[in-house]
Every structure is written in C-alpha cells, then in structure tokens.
Amino acid sequence: MSSQISEADQELLLHKLDIFKIRGKDKQGHKILRIIGKFFPTRLLIVEVVKNYLEEHIFPRLGKRRFSVLYVHTGVQRSDNFPGISGLRWIYEAIPINIRDNLQAVYFLHPGLQARLFLATFGRFLFSEGLYGKL
Numbered sequence: 001m002s003s004q005i006s007e008a009d010q011e012l013l014l015h016k017l018d019i020f021k022i023r024g025k026d027k028q029g030h031k032i033l034r035i036i037g038k039f040f041p042t043r044l045l046i047v048e049v050v051k052n053y054l055e056e057h058i059f060p061r062l063g064k065r066r067f068s069v070l071y072v073h074t075g076v077q078r079s080d081n082f083p084g085i086s087g088l089r090w091i092y093e094a095i096p097i098n099i100r101d102n103l104q105a106v107y108f109l110h111p112g113l114q115a116r117l118f119l120a121t122f123g124r125f126l127f128s129e130g131l132y133g134k135l
Contacts, residue, residue, distance in 0.1 A: 010049040031067040068105040
C-alpha cells in the first residue's frame with residue numbers, strides 16, 4: 001500500500017467507502033465485521049492510516065463481544081484493490097489481543113481460484129494456527 005493523498009484524506013476515504021462495517025449477526029449470534037475488498041483503495045492508502053482508522057472507529061465498537069469477520073472478495077482486482085494476503089494478515093495482527101481473542105470465524109466470500117489455491121497451499125505457513133483454523 002502506498003500513499004498519494006494526505007493521511008486525513010485517506011481516513012476520510014476509508015469512512016466514505018464503508019470498507020469496514022459492523023453489521024448483522026452470524027448463525028451463532030456473533031456480530032459480523034464486514035470488509036468489502038473491491039472498495040479497498042490499495043494504491044491510495046498507507047498501512048498506518050488503516051490501523052489508526054480501525055483502532056478509532058471499529059475496534060471500540062466490537063468491545064468484549066464475540067464476532068466474526070466476513071471478507072467479501074467479489075470484484076477484487078489484484079492490481080487495483082487487493083491488499084494482498086500479507087495485507088489481510090497485517091490487519092489481523094493489528095487487532096489488539098483482547099479483541100482478537102473474541103474472533104470466532106473468518107469467512108472469505110467468493111475467493112477466486114488463485115486465492116483458494118494460495119490459501120490451501122501456503123495458508124498454514126503464513127497464518128497462525130489460531131487464524132488458519134478460523135478460516
């Protein structure tokens with residue numbers, strides 16, 4: 001991820017695009033943190049801005065409740081709006097431990113063939129056992 005606009009504008013963009021949203025509940029009644037991949041402006045963001053946005057606007061709303069993550073991969077183009085597997089891993093690792101412990105499942109909706117093969121082949125090596133087991 002690289003920056004071409006100011007950090008304030010990047011945060012405003014994250015808010016306007018509604019990439020991260022807490023909405024609905026899964027079958028077990030856990031809140032869902034929805035991430036819309038096709039709206040993720042990878043070329044315009046720096047990692048630190050995403051981290052700060054999550055810390056200020058998303059993590060406090062999750063609190064001490066159990067939750068699931070739904071990552072919607074539909075419409076994602078590798079060169080335009082895919083943060084990459086390492087970017088997704090970084091977002092996971094940016095979650096504070098007290099909130100991460102409440103993560104129950106990660107749903108990866110509509111992964112392409114390449115993403116499926118990559119996760120099946122390298123997922124165990126790139127993600128912690130706890131995260132990979134929740135995928």
